[in-house]
Amino acid sequence: MRKLGCLILLIALVVTAVLVATNLWVGTGPAERPVAVVVPEGASLARAATELERAGAIRSASRFRLFARVFGGGGSIKAGEYQIPAGASQKDVLALLGEGKVRQRLVAVPEGYPSIMVHDAVMRADGLTGTVAVPAEGSILPDSYAYQRGDTRAALVARMQKAMKDYLAAAWAKRKPGIAVTTPGQAITLAAIVEKETGKPAERRTVAAVYGNRLRIGMPLQADPTVIYPITKGRPLGRRILRSELHAKNGYNTYASPGLPVGPIANPGRASIDAVLDPAKSQALYFVADGSGGHVFANTLAEHNANVAKWYAIRRQRGEM
Template identity: 40%
Template sequence: MWRHIASNAITMMIVVVFLLGGVILFGQSQYTAEGPLGAPICLRVEPGSNMSRVSKDLESQGAISSGTLFRLGAEYSDKSSSLKAGSFLVPAGASMEDITEIVTRGGANTCGTEIVYRVGVTRQSVQVRELDPATGRFVEVAVFDPSKGETPDVYAQTKAQSDTRYRIAMAEGVTSWQVMDALNNVDVLSGEIERPEEGALAPDSYEVRAGDTRASVIARMEEAQRVLLAAAWESRADDVPLLSPQDMLILASIIEKETGVPEERGQVASVFANRLKRGMRLQTDPTVIYGITQGEGVLGRGLRQSELRRETPWNTYVISGLPPTPIANPGRASLEAAASPDTTEYVFFVADGTGGHAFATTLAEHNQNVAQWRKIEAERANQ
């Protein structure tokens, strides 16, 4: 009898073990299987949250089939205690295992709201935007000019969110004074800065954190430009008429300010390179403008004949060769164009009415192009 009872007990234990194993295997398969989410979502994990709250949020958004299984899986993989606060993009069909990895691996937020401080050539602006998970693109929520004292409520509300990201977007061709002025208007940064050397900052998009110092942002911009400058100088053409990386930086800044069409950079660079080789003055308006404004904002009007004749260290109608400093902060493409200009015989160019330029090798050709441009200007004035 006891032998029969013992035998039945052993059999029952074996059945329970097999059933338990089956449950575990089923749970594992569900945890790693493709999830029910039909479209991407942005999951916000608040500071101090836990896997229980996250699982309820995921369930309510239809991202997981079982909050209990999600929590058990995270606990079993020893990741429950690694939950990170922030906003995370959860792709369509993400498994519970995938989502656990997303909310515990750390790093920068992958979705949510972002404030972008834009430093442009003609103006600065602040843009509040939010990532649309469905398209993967940012949607503008608000935009304003900080120099005019405009501050919409949504800006303050967005700054108050713990997972808001911040970015400084510096356009190609802005001056160092414009960058300094813009950074002084970024109220999430701290500390004071002096005006950086002209041309020393790399135009790019820089992610920052609230509380970062303005000096640290400038240091990152300067280091990025040093890297770009060194790379362009190393790859320069053998016959480029430049004596130093600084000469290349100066020429690149002029190319940047003269180029309305990016594809023309190499041709514009060739004009200046050819002029330098022949001992011709560069005769470029942006250098004259810099001599007037010193890079502090935009001129906002056309140049006068008296200004074209006025002698300043930057007036390339008066001085020979390059001006003493850059006239703006050039980007990578202009640095590369200065280092390796197109091979042409061009020594003249003038606006062609399309935003680009008409290039010429002789003065006669150039005069024809100038006459055509003046005709276009006259027609526009009469419209």
């Protein structure tokens, strides 16, 4: 009878220990806020546990290793940078490391970003290594690009450039016949102007048509962003264009010279590239702001002058003139 009592007590103690251990394994962890932990390439479970304890994601490295062997099934862990959620249990932490759910970092490149500003974004991105030169204008496809801590800046820019190369090749293969540009390079150059001239998606194809019509008849494009580019390399000008700048001959100024500029003035997005390769069916040669964030288009100079007069009237009402 006494032996039976001891056995029951022992079983009770074992069950209690298992319950306590299980609760510790699945219970709320110590992290009060999300913490970043880097598991180096080739790191053992012991090394990962040490990094987790140091970051405050777990309470005890030795206990984590023990529980991982008992409850975790002995699976391998994957290297990388992890974002451990606040209060994550030891079970959840091991699952993150086992599944390789590494933290995704992003560099965003908005449509129309000039390469000098792409360079700025890449150079200040946390976790990247090395340096990189300013990429060629028009060689980057605007998008959000994921990377991991330790990736090189050169590799990230190469991915951005490959994305543009691949997209342009596919878009060029589907171009409409009779468009004004004759090479993929010209398409990017014109698309960059379209990108800078309108932020209204519904207008892109018509703006592309206007510039295509002008190119065909040898009429200067007269695009203000091409005047600004040699001055700032694509950064905001912050003031009105000077009369002397409108007459400057530098290869980019489309007031001073007919035809396309010598190269792109920004990195155009997919929609602007598509607009140049499939412009609207329009005879318009002119456009001016309409006061609502868009533009009004005209086929003749007389129509355009009337539209300009309306725009000036709107600006006078707003106190801008």
